Amino acid sequence: MVHIKKGELTQEEKELLEIIGKGTVQETRTLLANKNVRVNCLDENGMTPLMHAAYKGKLDICKLLLRHGADVNCHQHKYGYTALMFAALSGNKDIVWVMLEGGAETDIVNTVGRTAAQMAAFVGQHDCVTVINNFFPRERLDYYTKPQGLDKEPKLPPKLAGPLHKIITTTNLHPVKIVMLINENPLLTEEAALSKCYRVMDLICEKCMKQKDMNEVLAMKMHYISCIFQKCINFVKDRENKLDTLIKSLLKGRATDGFPVYQEKIIRESIRKFPYCEATLLQQLVRSIAPVEIGSEPTAFSVLNQAITGQVGFVDVEFCTTCGEKGASKRCSVCKMVIYCDQTCQKTHWFAHKKICKNLKDIYEKQQLEAAREKSQEENDAKLDVNSNCVNEEQPHAETGTSQEDSSQEDSNTKDSVEGGKECLQSDAELECIQDSPAGPQTSEE
Ligand SMILES: [Zn+2]
Numbered sequence: 001m002v003h004i005k006k007g008e009l010t011q012e013e014k015e016l017l018e019i020i021g022k023g024t025v026q027e028t029r030t031l032l033a034n035k036n037v038r039v040n041c042l043d044e045n046g047m048t049p050l051m052h053a054a055y056k057g058k059l060d061i062c063k064l065l066l067r068h069g070a071d072v073n074c075h076q077h078k079y080g081y082t083a084l085m086f087a088a089l090s091g092n093k094d095i096v097w098v099m100l101e102g103g104a105e106t107d108i109v110n111t112v113g114r115t116a117a118q119m120a121a122f123v124g125q126h127d128c129v130t131v132i133n134n135f136f137p138r139e140r141l142d143y144y145t146k147p148q149g150l151d152k153e154p155k156l157p158p159k160l161a162g163p164l165h166k167i168i169t170t171t172n173l174h175p176v177k178i179v180m181l182i183n184e185n186p187l188l189t190e191e192a193a194l195s196k197c198y199r200v201m202d203l204i205c206e207k208c209m210k211q212k213d214m215n216e217v218l219a220m221k222m223h224y225i226s227c228i229f230q231k232c233i234n235f236v237k238d239r240e241n242k243l244d245t246l247i248k249s250l251l252k253g254r255a256t257d258g259f260p261v262y263q264e265k266i267i268r269e270s271i272r273k274f275p276y277c278e279a280t281l282l283q284q285l286v287r288s289i290a291p292v293e294i295g296s297e298p299t300a301f302s303v304l305n306q307a308i309t310g311q312v313g314f315v316d317v318e319f320c321t322t323c324g325e326k327g328a329s330k331r332c333s334v335c336k337m338v339i340y341c342d343q344t345c346q347k348t349h350w351f352a353h354k355k356i357c358k359n360l361k362d363i364y365e366k367q368q369l370e371a372a373r374e375k376s377q378e379e380n381d382a383k384l385d386v387n388s389n390c391v392n393e394e395q396p397h398a399e400t401g402t403s404q405e406d407s408s409q410e411d412s413n414t415k416d417s418v419e420g421g422k423e424c425l426q427s428d429a430e431l432e433c434i435q436d437s438p439a440g441p442q443t444s445e446e
């Protein structure tokens with residue numbers, strides 16, 4: 001390739017950079033067809049058209065440039081930024097994805113030694129961190145589906161590559177979710193298959209740690225999932241209900257407060273067993289978790305999850321109590337204090353939740369009363385203060401989860417029941433009103 005000098009742009013290339021900022025895909029396409037336009041030209045700062053498009057959040061133009069041969073790993077920028085870094089800074093996770101699919105290296109660092117994921121974390125673009133840290137191209141797994149060296153058989157039977165890839169690219173690392181993913185695929189629930197999978201993950205973990213550009217995040221993720229696979233083996237071997245039993249064990253809460261002790265211990269144990277004790281990430285995790293008493297915050301899961309996916313838990317988003325899936329919206333209709341993806345997750349959790357549902361209900365009602373009292377106090381104050389007709393404007397917030405929904409309680413109930421999860425939550429609501437059932441929702445197997 002001809003050496004491209006910084007800042008030596010043709011008139012048409014200058015136009016191209018301008019169009020990327022303000023113009024359309026069509027205009028970009030027209031300019032790219034011009035013989036005076038080089039797709040990897042560099043402006044005076046060493047930015048390529050792809051970097052400009054990534055930084056400006058132009059998804060379609062990024063795709064177009066990549067199709068035209070844009071170099072996704074160009075590293076001529078004066079601060080060593082790559083197109084992936086600009087994408088991560090722009091906060092557009094689709095563009096981040098497109099760059100990764102286009103072969104962007106995640107380990108390149110800028111002039112102050114930061115990777116794209118670290119830069120994204122630094123500016124609070126956590127969705128982009130998640131996308132980068134969880135990117136694992138299928139080809140890297142497919143390598144293990146062919147016999148290597150003196151092996152007669154591949155380490156991973158080809159039919160397992162798809163299901164395993166689905167699990168190792170998951171962005172929800174909740175142990176229950178991982179066991180659910182394993183459990184839903186009969187190919188994976190055999191002892192032999194589980195063994196092969198966990199050994200391959202251990203090999204990937206080793207590779208991540210021993211390669212020149214070490215990737216501790218991916219190594220830790222592989223190790224953690226491998227540990228869960230190994231737990232599954234124990235349960236598949238000698239328990240009756242196999243993985244369902246493991247899920248129950250993970251969800252079972254202790255008598256005092258329902259805290260899932262076994263789950264916490266498993267996650268702590270898996271972190272402790274990480275084989276590379278010199279890893280910075282391991283030391284960080286241990287420092288955050290070791291002083292915490294079991295049952296207190298932060299949980300080992302939240303610490304691990306944040307380290308791997310960059311997600312700072314429980315901000316603005318509701319997570320399923322059973323499987324940790326983001327965006328769960330179905331509330332237990334009795335206590336209104338726990339939230340699930342759907343009826344299946346609620347049923348799975350009921351054996352544990354029923355022991356504390358009543359207590360949670362009392363807490364919830366106390367909070368509601370408290371909020372109502374505060375509100376009427378505020379309203380009275382407002383009436384006294386203003387003495388005008390703008391007093392009763394403020395409606396109670398209908399957002400679920402806030403403690404201010406006193407008088408809109410019925411509304412939010414209906415809303416929850418209508419938006420999917422119908423049968424379960426609606427019938428719960430009926431049970432609650434008609435029988436005032438002391439036993440809680442009758443959705444479980446018991
Ligand atoms: Zn769920």
Ligand SMILES: [Zn+2]
Binds near residue numbers: 358
């Ligand atoms: Zn409940």
